[in-house]
Structures are given as C-alpha cells and as structure tokens.
Amino acid sequence: MIPELNIALAILFIPLISFLVLIFFGKRFMERAGLVGATFLGIDLALAIYILVARLSSGEVWDFTFTWIDFHTVVNNVPLRLDIGIMVDNLTAVMLIVVTLISFLVHLFSLAYMKGDVRFSRYYANLGIFTFSMLGIVLTNNYLLMYVFWELVGLSSYLLIGHWYEKKSASDAAKKAFVVNRVGDLGFFVGIMIVWMQYSTLTYTGLFSAIGSGVIPFDSSAWLTAAGLLIFCGAVGKSAQFPLHVWLPDAMEGPTPVSALIHAATMVAAGVYLVARTFPMLTADALMVIAYFGAVTAFIAATIAIVQNDIKKILAYSTVSQLGYMVMGLGVGAYTAGVMHLVTHAAFKAGLFLASGSVIYAMHHALHHLHDHHTDAQDVRHMGGLKSKMPVTFWTMTIFTLAISGVPLTSGFLSKDEILAGTLAYSHFTGHTIIPIIGFLVAGLTAFYMFRMLILTFMGEHKVAERFEHIHESPRVMIVPLMVLAALSFFIFFSLNPINASHGWFFEKMSYPTVAVPEALASTPTAEFVEEIHHQHSLAMILSVSVSGLGILFAFVMYFWKRVSADSFEQALKPVHTFLYRKWYFDELYDATAVAGTLGIARLLAWFDGAVIDGIVNGAAWVTKMVAVMSSKFDSLVVDGAVNFTAFFAGMLGQTVQKVQTGKVQTYMIFAIIGLMLLLALYV
Amino acid sequence: MTITLTHFLLISAVLFTLGLYAVLTRRNAIMVLMGVELILNSANINFLAFSRFGGMDIEGQMAAIFVIILAAAEAAIALAIVLNIYKRFNTVNVDEISFLKD
Numbered sequence: 145m146i147p148e149l150n151i152a153l154a155i156l157f158i159p160l161i162s163f164l165v166l167i168f169f170g171k172r173f174m175e176r177a178g179l180v181g182a183t184f185l186g187i188d189l190a191l192a193i194y195i196l197v198a199r200l201s202s203g204e205v206w207d208f209t210f211t212w213i214d215f216h217t218v219v220n221n222v223p224l225r226l227d228i229g230i231m232v233d234n235l236t237a238v239m240l241i242v243v244t245l246i247s248f249l250v251h252l253f254s255l256a257y258m259k260g261d262v263r264f265s266r267y268y269a270n271l272g273i274f275t276f277s278m279l280g281i282v283l284t285n286n287y288l289l290m291y292v293f294w295e296l297v298g299l300s301s302y303l304l305i306g307h308w309y310e311k312k313s314a315s316d317a318a319k320k321a322f323v324v325n326r327v328g329d330l331g332f333f334v335g336i337m338i339v340w341m342q343y344s345t346l347t348y349t350g351l352f353s354a355i356g357s358g359v360i361p362f363d364s365s366a367w368l369t370a371a372g373l374l375i376f377c378g379a380v381g382k383s384a385q386f387p388l389h390v391w392l393p394d395a396m397e398g399p400t401p402v403s404a405l406i407h408a409a410t411m412v413a414a415g416v417y418l419v420a421r422t423f424p425m426l427t428a429d430a431l432m433v434i435a436y437f438g439a440v441t442a443f444i445a446a447t448i449a450i451v452q453n454d455i456k457k458i459l460a461y462s463t464v465s466q467l468g469y470m471v472m473g474l475g476v477g478a479y480t481a482g483v484m485h486l487v488t489h490a491a492f493k494a495g496l497f498l499a500s501g502s503v504i505y506a507m508h509h510a511l512h513h514l515h516d517h518h519t520d521a522q523d524v525r526h527m528g529g530l531k532s533k534m535p536v537t538f539w540t541m542t543i544f545t546l547a548i549s550g551v552p553l554t555s556g557f558l559s560k561d562e563i564l565a566g567t568l569a570y571s572h573f574t575g576h577t578i579i580p581i582i583g584f585l586v587a588g589l590t591a592f593y594m595f596r597m598l599i600l601t602f603m604g605e606h607k608v609a610e611r612f613e614h615i616h617e618s619p620r621v622m623i624v625p626l627m628v629l630a631a632l633s634f635f636i637f638f639s640l641n642p643i644n645a646s647h648g649w650f651f652e653k654m655s656y657p658t659v660a661v662p663e664a665l666a667s668t669p670t671a672e673f674v675e676e677i678h679h680q681h682s683l684a685m686i687l688s689v690s691v692s693g694l695g696i697l698f699a700f701v702m703y704f705w706k707r708v709s710a711d712s713f714e715q716a717l718k719p720v721h722t723f724l725y726r727k728w729y730f731d732e733l734y735d736a737t738a739v740a741g742t743l744g745i746a747r748l749l750a751w752f753d754g755a756v757i758d759g760i761v762n763g764a765a766w767v768t769k770m771v772a773v774m775s776s777k778f779d780s781l782v783v784d785g786a787v788n789f790t791a792f793f794a795g796m797l798g799q800t801v802q803k804v805q806t807g808k809v810q811t812y813m814i815f816a817i818i819g820l821m822l823l824l825a826l827y828v
Numbered sequence: 829m830t831i832t833l834t835h836f837l838l839i840s841a842v843l844f845t846l847g848l849y850a851v852l853t854r855r856n857a858i859m860v861l862m863g864v865e866l867i868l869n870s871a872n873i874n875f876l877a878f879s880r881f882g883g884m885d886i887e888g889q890m891a892a893i894f895v896i897i898l899a900a901a902e903a904a905i906a907l908a909i910v911l912n913i914y915k916r917f918n919t920v921n922v923d924e925i926s927f928l929k930d
Contacts, residue, residue, distance in 0.1 A: 805929055806926060806929060807925075807926030807927060807929025808922065808923060808925075808926050808929075809922055809925075810851070810852050810853075810860075810922060810923075813851060813852055814852055817848070817852075
C-alpha cells in the first residue's frame with residue numbers, strides 16, 4: 145500500500161477515535177472535552193493538508209483495493225466478488241481539506257458557543273463520528289462503502305440535529321431529516337443494485353471501465369440513464385434538492401455550528417460529491433434531468449429565502465439554492481465549476497453560518513441578561529445596527545455575503561461565473577435556454593436576499609436601546625474561525641486571475657473525468673464544451689455581475705435607504721408573499737400526501753391489527769372459552785349427571801328393595817320357599 | 829284297600845304342609861319350633877315309606893333315626909336360643925324380633 149494511503153486512513157480514523165474517546169470518557173474531561181475533540185481534528189487537518197500537497201505534486205491516483213468477499217462464481221464473464229478499498233485523487237484530497245478544515249473550525253467555534261451545554265462532551269463526540277462518516281464518503285473507491293458511510297452520515301446528522309432533543313421541534317426536525325434522507329437513499333440503493341447486477345463491480349474504476357467497454361445494462365440505454373438517475377436520488381436526499389429539500393430548513397433546529405458543518409459544507413455537499421463521482425457514467429438524458437432538478441431547486445429556494453425572517457432559515461434556503469446551483473452546474477456538464485462551487489461555497493457558507501451563530505450568541509446573551517425569554521434571538525427583525533458592536537462578525541459576514549452574491553474578487557464569483565458560463569454553453573448546444581435564465585435570475589435573487597439579511601442584521605438602528613447596550617463581540621475562539629473562512633473566501637486561493645478561474649490551479653488539477661458512457665448517449669464532448677465555455681465566459685461574467693449588482697442595489701434601496709417600502713411591497717403582493725413565506729406549501733403538501741398517507745396506512749394497519757388480528761386472537765380466545773364453558777357444562781351435567789344418576793338409581797333401588805327386608809324370619813322363609821317353588825316349577 | 833306308598837307320601841305331605849304353615853304363621857317362637865318338628869317328622873315318614881316301599885331298605889330307617897337325633901339336638905339348641913331371646917327381648921314373639929332389618 146502506498147504510504148500516503150496510510151495517512152489517508154489515519155485521517156479517516158482519527159475522528160472516530162475522537163468519537164470513541166469522548167463517548168466513553170467524555171464526562172471525565174468535563175469542560176476540556178471540546179479541547180480534546182479540537183486537538184484530534186487539528187491533527188486531522190494537518191494530515192489532510194499534507195495529503196493535498198503530496199497529492200497535487202504527484203501524478204498517479206492512489207488507489208488501494210482488496211477483495212472483501214469472493215463469491216467464487218462468474219457472472220457475465222466477470223468474477224463475482226465484492227472489492228472495497230480507498231482511493232485518493234485530486235477531488236478526494238480537496239474534499240479532505242474541506243471536511244477537516246470546516247470540522248476543525250466548527251470544533252473551535254463550539255468551544256465558546258456550546259459552553260455550558262448539558263451534553264457538551266456528547267456534542268463533540270457526535271461531531272467526531274460525523275466527520276468520520278463524511279471522510280469515509282470521500283475516501284472510498286466504491287459505491288458499497290460509500291453507501292455505508294452515506295447512511296452513517298444520515299445517522300450522525302440525526303444525532304446532531306436532535307442534539308437539543310428536549311425541544312419537540314428539534315426532535316421532529318431530526319426525524320424529518322432522517323426520514324426524508326431515507327427516501328432518496330432508497331433510490332440510491334436501487335441504482336447500486338442495477339449497477340451490481342449488470343457489472344458485478346462497485347468500484348468506480350471497475351464500473352467506469354466496464355461501461356467504457358460498451359456494456360450497457362440489460363442492453364438498453366434507458367437502464368443506464370435510470371441507474372445514473374437512481375444514484376442521483378441519493379444526492380437529491382442528502383443535498384436537499386427539490387423535491388426532498390424540506391428537511392434542511394427544519395434541520396436549523398440543531399446548534400448553529402452544526403448547521404455550519406453539516407448543512408453548509410459537508411453533509412449536503414456529499415450529494416454533490418456523489419454526482420461528481422458518478423459523472424462519468426451519466427448519460428446526456430440523465431444529466432439533463434439533473435440540471436433541471438438543480439435549476440428548479442435553486443429557483444424555489446431562492447424565492448423562499450427572500451421573505452424569511454429567521455436568520456438561519458434565510459441561510460438554510462440560500463444553501464438549498466446554492467446546492468441546486470452546484471447540481472445544475474454538474475448537470476449541464478460544467479464538472480469543475482460545480483465541484484469548485486462546492487468548495488468555495490463550503491468556505492463562505494460555513495462562514496455565514498458561524499457568523500450568524502456569533503450574532504445569535506450575542507443576541508441570546510443580551511436577551512438573557514434582560515431576562516427576556518420571549519423575543520426570538522434568530523429573527524432579523526429584532527436585530528439591526530449590530531455593526532458597531534460586532535465589527536469582526538460584521539466584516540467577515542460582509543465578505544461571505546459578497547462571496548455568495550458573486551461579487552468579483554471573491555471565490556464565489558469565480559465558481560458561480562463558471563457555472564453560469566456552463567449553463568450558457570449548455571443552452572448553446574442543447575437549446576435548453578430556461579436553465580441559464582434561471583441561473584442568472586437566481587444569481588440576482590441571491591444577491592438580493594443575502595444583502596437584505598446583512599442590512600437588516602447589521603445596519604440601521606437597533607430597535608431596543610437597552611438590549612443594544614448588552615450586545616458584545618463574541619469571544620476570540622469564535623471570531624478566529626470567521627477570519628480564517630473570510631480569508632478563504634478570496635479568489636487568491638483558487639486562481640491567481642481574479643476574474644477567470646479556468647487557468648488557476650483548481651481547474652488544472654480538477655480536470656474533467658473521462659466520460660465512460662458510449663458516445664451516442666453522452667452529452668457534448670468535453671473539449672468542445674470547454675471551448676464553448678471560454679466563448680461564453682465574458683458574457684456570463686458581465687451578466688452575472690450586473691444581475692448581482694442589481695440585486696444588491698435593490699436590497700439597499702428597500703432596506704437601507706428605504707426608498708421603496710418593503711412593507712407596501714409585501715401588502716401589494718400579499719398572496720405571493722404568503723405563498724413564498726409558507727415555502728411554496730411544500731410542508732403542507734407533504735403533510736397532506738406523504739405524511740397523511742403514511743399515517744392513514746398506519747391507521748389502517750392499526751385498525752386491521754386492532755380489528756382483524758386482535759379479532760382473530762380474541763375470537764380464538766372466545767372459542768376456547770366457549771369450548772371450556774361447554775365442556776364444563778358437559779362435565780357438570782352429563783358426567784356428573786351420570787355419576788349422580790348412578791348413585792341416585794342405586795339409592796332408589798336400595799330404598800325400594802329395602803322394604804322387602806322386614807327383619808322377620810318368617811318373611812324370609814316365605815321368600816325362600818317361593819324361590820324354591822319357582823326353581824322347582826322351572827326345572828322340574 | 830291296601831295302603832300304598834302314595835298314602836304315606838300324602839300324609840307326609842300334609843304333615844310337611846302343616847309344619848310349614850306353623851313355621852310361617854305362628855307368632856310364638858316355640859310354635860315355630862314345633863312346626864320345624866312337624867317338618868322333620870314328615871321327612872321321617874318319607875324316609876320310612878321309602879324304606880318300606882322303595883329301595884332304601886335299612887338305610888331309610890337309619891336316616892330316620894339320624895333325623896330324630898338331629899331333631900333332639902335341634903330342639904335343645906333352638907330352645908336355648910329361644911331362652912336367650914326371651915332373656916334379651918322379654919318376648920318370644922318372632923314378629924317383634926326384627927333386628928335383622930337393621
């Protein structure tokens with residue numbers, strides 16, 4: 145095995161050790177449990193940086209596969225065996241950095257944010273197992289182990305979202321996240337099964353080379369498309385794509401650093417990572433469906449984010465929207481752009497969540513100080529003017545907001561720009577013009593709602609002067625992670641050219657994977673597509689900067705200068721506002737269909753259980769009872785009757801015959817003589 | 829008219845019947861015993877008649893003598909019993925002595 149893979153394995157298992165140490169001995173560490181977790185993750189991050197550096201200077205892919213189970217049979221001329229292993233390519237190396245870095249910063253941030261929590265050590269233990277599962281997803285080289293870690297991520301996110309499980313809303317949100325994810329995972333699993341049935345291998349390299357050799361599942365291209373789309377179902381669940389996006393906003397019930405870790409940078413990115421990994425086997429049809437799913441998700445979430453008032457909900461919907469962006473980017477074929485947006489978004493969205501955590505922390509403390517337990521610490525309408533009190537949080541948040549809005553010089557601009565150029569190129573080749581239109585529209589909306597949030601939170605006047613007095617900047621351990629992430633939100637880390645990333649190291653190292661599907665089924669050849677992106681790049685840049693600028697301008701006009709009253713807008717468009725505020729009634733729709741249906745079936749089954757099954761059981765009991773009663777009746781009447789009758793008859797007979805017995809000798813004698821005479825009469 | 833076996837047997841039968849009648853109907857235990865004596869004697873007449881007219885010869889007379897001896901013994905024992913009964917019940921009326929009933 146390559147020595148670097150040993151390090152990769154160490155990266156994988158260090159968070160697990162952290163989990164085991166903290167879950168078993170966490171109570172003993174008391175306050176220091178967080179420091180233990182953070183130390184483990186610090187080592188992990190250092191190792192991940194080493195891997196990335198070594199990886200980027202090395203040519204070949206580090207792959208280690210071994211046969212786990214050999215079935216000793218041959219199917220379709222391929223030996224049937226389960227191969228598992230780990231692999232580090234450039235994508236994995238970058239993902240390792242993303243996961244360990246964000247996890248490490250969240251560990252640090254939580255030291256202050258979660259201080260005094262009732263389950264402090266368990267919180268850190270759960271962060272450990274979550275990081276372990278996520279690293280497992282990016283390190284495996286096959287769909288089997290990926291599915292295993294995929295489910296582990298589902299489990300650990302359940303634990304983290306439901307950290308404050310005493311709150312009904314938190315435990316409900318955890319359940320919702322878990323169940324909704326299962327829906328997508330079902331599709332993922334079926335997709336894996338199709339692939340396994342046809343190719344008898346689940347490793348990426350084995351599978352893609354098998355597809356590349358021209359073998360198509362069940363001799364039908366539709367099956368290949370279906371396999372790709374079913375695997376994509378997993379991504380729909382994990383990456384909160386329409387129509388399974390509903391769990392993510394609810395998952396904001398978890399602690400804010402958790403939201404930064406799992407709902408911004410890692411868990412939700414797993415779906416995008418899955419699509420990127422599966423990219424070589426996706427047919428043109430599958431990619432088109434994926435692109436549309438991404439576009440629809442991006443649009444729906446962006447429209448909802450505009451009207452939300454909870455700072456975390458705004459960020460949650462913006463996450464859903466940006467995930468849709470990534471999926472759309474991958475769907476149109478802009479592989480590197482999609483992956484790059486995943487990485488840049490991980491940094492600035494984690495930053496946004498942590499910054500919002502910092503704001504909530506400050507608000508919470510101020511409210512606590514005033515013994516105000518009614519005001520919602522997360523509602524942006526209660527904030528405002530925090531700029532002067534929390535300068536570091538404000539400036540870092542501004543950088544993150546600029547990045548997500550796609551303002552030049554930021555990392556978000558580079559990746560978003562490439563995705564938009566990709567959509568333009570896609571529409572050029574296929575004529576799906578709706579996708580770039582949605583792309584640019586969402587870019588404008590994103591800029592608008594993000595600046596709305598920023599202005600409402602930090603600018604203007606704070607409404608309650610007394611509360612304002614008590615708002616302070618968060619402790620250093622919380623603002624240092626913000627500064628690190630803010631620094632990473634600049635272009636320089638991804639490309640030396642601030643307006644075009646396509647010649648930066650990221651694009652160079654994260655080149656398009658070789659498409660495995662047969663040419664007739666594949667989308668536009670990579671070289672042609674990249675060429676077209678270059679053509680469209682300037683147009684995309686101009687358009688994206690102008691729509692973002694427009695969005696920002698509108699936000700300032702409405703919320704900073706207040707030239708246009710947001711309230712009158714809201715009144716004028718009341719039905720639209722309500723529709724958006726109620727999140728397109730998705731929850732209501734699912735409550736009415738899926739939830740009500742499930743409950744209905746459950747009730748039906750409960751009724752069936754109560755009426756039929758219990759009826760059968762009770763009926764059996766009744767029959768047994770009746771038989772017992774009858775048998776007891778038979779016993780007391782017939783058997784006892786016979787016995788009693790025998791006794792009675794004997795008594796009667798005795799009574800009757802008794803009369804003959806007079807005790808008088810002479811009577812006996814008469815009987816004897818009569819008897820003798822009868823005998824004589826009979827026999828003589 | 830010659831006296832034949834039939835005449836003897838008739839007398840014997842009459843005697844037996846009278847004895848039986850006495851045994852069955854008399855209230856006094858002594859009378860009952862006397863009935864028994866009559867029955868025994870009717871048997872004796874039979875024995876003697878068969879000794880004379882039948883083929884029994886001396887054996888019939890032997891049996892009659894045995895019966896007489898037996899009757900004497902019987903009378904002795906039965907009278908002893910009757911005496912005891914009288915001692916116990918203060919009566920020799922066999923109708924009143926119905927202790928067998930219980």
